[in-house]
């Protein structure tokens with residue numbers, strides 16, 4: 001009993017660290033539930049398309065090569081489709097050949113991560129820092145300078161070309 005309590009506390013602490021040090025006592029789940037931009041489930045369903053809802057709120061993965069943003073090469077900013085927080089810059093985008101928009105670095109203070117064990121392997125899940133919307137995963141087989149590959153669902157992003165951004 002004492003051991004399991006300790007384990008739960010460790011998980012909560014790990015989640016809190018991933019969230020930038022905001023620790024929540026008594027919360028054993030690794031998935032945080034409180035975000036700066038929070039809506040009810042009904043509000044999310046009204047705000048998002050079914051495809052966006054499935055990815056952002058239910059951690060679905062879009063089919064590879066399904067997003068036009070995979071081929072997007074213009075300079076600009078990619079924002080979270082849930083709350084419009086800018087999360088990636090075109091300056092860090094690259095073509096990974098996986099069929100999903102890929103980046104080697106997020107914008108500062110834009111995303112947070114959690115451990116995802118839903119597949120046969122343990123992956124690092126990436127979500128929007130502000131609304132908690134699931135964006136994709138990060139892997140350590142990316143290009144320099146970070147060596148990271150943020151594999152992001154295009155449906156979870158909205159692209160704002162630099163020419164129209166003010």
Ligand SMILES: [Zn+2]
Pocket residue numbers: 080081082083084085128129130131132133
């Ligand atoms: Zn968001």
